[in-house]
Amino acid sequence: xxxxxxxxxxxxxxxxxxxxxxxxxxxxxxxxxxxxxxxxxxxxxxxxxxxxxxxxxxxxxxxxxxxxxxxxxxxxxxxxxxxxxxxxxxxxxxxxxxxxxxxxxxxxxxxxxxxxxxxxxxxxxxxxxxxxxxxxxxxxxxxxxxxxxxxxxxxxxxxxxxxxxxxxxxxxxxxxxxxxxxxxxxxxxx
Numbered sequence: 001x002x003x004x005x006x007x008x009x010x011x012x013x014x015x016x017x018x019x020x021x022x023x024x025x026x027x028x029x030x031x032x033x034x035x036x037x038x039x040x041x042x043x044x045x046x047x048x049x050x051x052x053x054x055x056x057x058x059x060x061x062x063x064x065x066x067x068x069x070x071x072x073x074x075x076x077x078x079x080x081x082x083x084x085x086x087x088x089x090x091x092x093x094x095x096x097x098x099x100x101x102x103x104x105x106x107x108x109x110x111x112x113x114x115x116x117x118x119x120x121x122x123x124x125x126x127x128x129x130x131x132x133x134x135x136x137x138x139x140x141x142x143x144x145x146x147x148x149x150x151x152x153x154x155x156x157x158x159x160x161x162x163x164x165x166x167x168x169x170x171x172x173x174x175x176x177x178x179x180x181x182x183x184x185x186x187x188x189x190x
Contacts, residue, residue: 025156032150037179057127058089149180
């Protein structure tokens with residue numbers, strides 16, 4: 001009699017760059033993201049090495065689609081151009097970008113279904129509104145945060161006020177340093 005192993009759930013891994021005061025989006029990214037050191041590239045490479053799908057919001061897609069197809073910034077260029085991307089938007093994707101799929105339904109429902117399909121980790125890169133929605137839905141299993149030694153003072157925050165939010169617990173798995181940046185890895189506690 002053969003044994004069938006239970007299917008494993010794919011993990012959703014959030015990778016985000018942020019300032020000390022919690023801002024993670026323009027304006028100011030070019031100004032506050034500094035003193036990164038060389039370890040930040042290794043942290044990114046380790047993160048994407050287990051991912052075979054990426055979730056993107058529309059604003060991130062619009063910003064990245066014209067840039068990454070011709071970029072030589074490695075290891076991310078090859079990864080993001082060759083990996084299936086699920087883009088959440090109410091309008092068609094323009095410009096076209098290889099391996100991109102337009103998703104119009106609920107991000108939480110789509111990601112819950114995607115987690116139950118075979119595959120590697122599912123990454124969220126940038127896409128703060130989408131990230132906040134999936135965090136609120138308790139679908140983020142791991143957070144890999146790079147905290148830059150700056151107070152941005154303005155921009156868009158990763159963690160916003162959610163009056164209906166529920167307590168979620170994560171444990172610090174690793175902490176490292178690259179230049180003046182902290183490289184933090186948090187895992188969800190079941």
